[in-house]
Each structure stands twice: as structure tokens, then as C-alpha cells.
Amino acid sequence: MIGWIKGKVVRRNPASGVIIVEAQGVGWELQVSLQTLAGVPIEGQVVELWIHTNVREDAIQLFGFADEREKQLFRMLTSVPKVGPRNAVAVLGGLPVLELVECIAAGESAKLVKIPGIGKKTAEQIVLTLGDKALTLLEFMRSSGDAAPASAAPASADASDELATAARDVLLSLGWKAKPVEKALAQVLEELGDKAKGTSLDALVRPTLARLMER
Structure with missing residues (x-):
């Protein structure tokens, strides 16, 4: 039974909430929540996650958690x-x-x-x-005092547009409608201003989600 994993992020798919972590030469596919995904670093960096193994008749699923x-x-x-x-x-x-x-x-x-x-x-x-x-x-x-979320790796200025798209994809994958997501995301980006160029996925997703939950 796998309880915890540490390895390099090979792939992160915001739309599906799936990441692949390489550990000891094996690529482990993990389903993660939006909150955990927002704290997973970019591909090529190391991540540590707690694991739950779900065994079904037709599949074995691994779920990853920030803490x-x-x-x-x-x-x-x-x-x-x-x-x-x-x-x-x-x-x-x-x-x-x-x-x-x-x-x-x-x-x-x-x-x-x-x-x-x-x-x-x-x-x-x-x-x-x-x-x-x-x-x-x-x-x-x-x-x-152990409730702090995982921190995300900061993004470069050139990646700001990609981060905005990734944040949109994450929220759409959770079932939110495109129009309110885009409106809330635009408001968050406007508030961040120039800081948006060096922000993280976490810093975009969390406040956007908070705005959506207020509606």
C-alpha cells in the first residue's frame, strides 16, 4: 500500500485533475483535488504528496493530497x-x-x-x-496549526497567459460555467495588475474560486 510519494512532476493536467509523478523510474498517475493541484509545482520540479489507494474490481486508482x-x-x-x-x-x-x-x-x-x-x-x-x-x-x-495549504511554485512573466488558461481549465473541469469563470478570473487578474505576470496557478485559482462561491 502506498501512503506517500516524493518525485518529479512529469505531467500535470489541470482540465482532468490528473498529474503524473516519476519516482524510482515509475510514473505514478494521481487524481488530485483542485486545492492540491494548485500547489503542485510545474513539470520537472519535485513534489511530495500523501496517497490513498482505491481498489475497484476493474481498476486501481491513486489519489494524491497536499497533506x-x-x-x-x-x-x-x-x-x-x-x-x-x-x-x-x-x-x-x-x-x-x-x-x-x-x-x-x-x-x-x-x-x-x-x-x-x-x-x-x-x-x-x-x-x-x-x-x-x-x-x-x-x-x-x-x-x-497544520491547516496551511501547499505552496505553489511561482511562474515566470512569460507564463502568465498560460497560467490564466490553466486556471480557467481547472475551474471548467470542476463543472463551473465558462462565462462566470471568465468574468471572475478577469476580476482577479485586474486586481493583481502587474503582479499577475509573476504569480502562480494557486494565486489565480483560489481567489477566482472564492468569487464563484460567493455568487
Whole structure:
């Protein structure tokens, strides 16, 4: 069973949320959440991720996480009836881990419904099933101070347009509509101004997602 991996990023596909990490001569294909993907460095650089192995009758899937807390929350989510691994990844991609745990602990199912692919019944089931566990996890995270997201590698000025396109693709892959994504992304880029030329994918995706969740 693989629990953790460290290796070179060979490929990162924002549209599908899949990355390939080379470790000891083997390319491992990992499905990651939007939050984790935003912190994965560019191809050729080294990344460290926690791993969950999902075994099915027809396939073995590997899911990668920025830290142990995200992995723990993933396993909690997949324990909820009718919430499979892909739905769990979608939920994790909607909000940073700490904010997501706070949301579940507070019973804010309406906030979860804003995440593409998560309906009202599923959101309510998540809150109902995980409310107490999320509260316990939240208290531990606050006391240990280990809820900080993974940092992303800064991009060069020449890559700013590619980053904007990558950010758009990431959000579209999560189910957001093109028009609101482009509008929110344009607002974020305008706020960043000249800083956008040297920013990271993380710095574009997170504030854009926050704007989309406010709508």
C-alpha cells in the first residue's frame, strides 16, 4: 500500500485533475483535488504528496493530497453513503481544507451545494454524517496549526497567459460555467495588475474560486 510519494512532476493536467509523478523510474498517475493541484509545482520540479489507494474490481486508482488532513477528510467523505472518491475530490476542490471542515462542522450544507456536482441531498448527507467528526477534526487542526495549504511554485512573466488558461481549465473541469469563470478570473487578474505576470496557478485559482462561491 502506498501512503506517500516524493518525485518529479512529469505531467500535470489541470482540465482532468490528473498529474503524473516519476519516482524510482515509475510514473505514478494521481487524481488530485483542485486545492492540491494548485500547489503542485510545474513539470520537472519535485513534489511530495500523501496517497490513498482505491481498489475497484476493474481498476486501481491513486489519489494524491497536499497533506494528511486533506487525505483524512477524503476518507471521511467517502464514508458518507453515495459519496464516492470522485465526489469527494470535487468537494475537496471546492474549498480549502480548514474552511471545508469549518463548513461541515457548522452544518452549512448550502455552502456545499455551490460546489459543482454536489446536490442538496448529498450536501445535507455530508453534514449529517460528518458533523461531529468534523468538529473534532477542526478542534485538532486549530490547536496544531497544520491547516496551511501547499505552496505553489511561482511562474515566470512569460507564463502568465498560460497560467490564466490553466486556471480557467481547472475551474471548467470542476463543472463551473465558462462565462462566470471568465468574468471572475478577469476580476482577479485586474486586481493583481502587474503582479499577475509573476504569480502562480494557486494565486489565480483560489481567489477566482472564492468569487464563484460567493455568487
